[in-house]
Amino acid sequence: MVRMPEPARRRGRPRAGAQTDAREAILRAAGEEFAENGYDGTSLRAIARRASVDPALVHHYFEDKPALFHAVLSASGVVDSAFLAVLDGPRESLARGYLRYALTLYEQPAPREQMTALVRAAVGTTEMAHLSQIFVDGEVNARFAAIAAGPDPALRAGLVSTQLLGLFVARYVFEIEPLASASVDDLVELVAPTIERYLFGE
CATH class of the missing domain: 1.10.10.60 (Homeodomain-like)
Incomplete structure (x- = not known):
């Protein structure tokens, strides 16, 4: 044969x-x-x-x-099905749900280390910063802007991003205390009202 x-x-x-x-x-x-x-x-x-x-x-x-x-x-987890599910959820629990999702994700060593390294690289490289901006604007800010209430939804979405990025950098990149050692529950309770105000405040 x-x-x-x-x-x-x-x-x-x-x-x-x-x-x-x-x-x-x-x-x-x-x-x-x-x-x-x-x-x-x-x-x-x-x-x-x-x-x-x-x-x-x-x-x-x-x-x-x-x-x-x-x-x-x-692939870093910034935008995935869990993130989209939070945005589709009730407005009153959106900020807390997203913060808990993001912080829980980056408490894991592998996602945290990858995102920390990418943030450091983006800050130091013009092309990388530009590509990161395009990603954040298109994949993150646009989705927050779509659910924001009140005037200037794009501005409100941008303010949410500044809050989230600042929290990530201070906690995981610079490891500023006592923020770096604070519990996820405490951070959710303290930061969520600010994000709610950015998205839905008058």
Whole structure:
């Protein structure tokens, strides 16, 4: 019996069962490269080496470096199904629900370390800061603006972002005490009223 050869796969395209693992490995490697070397100092080839994949596989999943950086931010947990579920919930519990979701996420070492490194890199790199701004405006602020009440919804959404980013930087990047050691419950109770006022106050 003659065995027919298997169809050749396109270079860089993984087998079906390996697709999810390969994409996740690329995202992890990209996050580490961006954090360590900044946006300008990171190449897709270096990401492929760190992820132990063919460089063509990076291009298979991501069109270019900006698209990959956007995917890294998306994978950081800033915007996911849990975040969207909070925004779809009751208005009276929205601020507390979002704060608890975000703080609980970043109490975990891996998400916290990745986001901390990305924040540090974004602050020091103009291109990375610009891409981060586009992501925050499109994926976070736009969603808060859509539910804000009263005049200037975009401004209200921006103020929410300043509150959240300032809290993250002070607690996890600079580790300012006693904020760094405060419990999630205490922070939710103290900060949520300010976010509620930004979103829904007159």
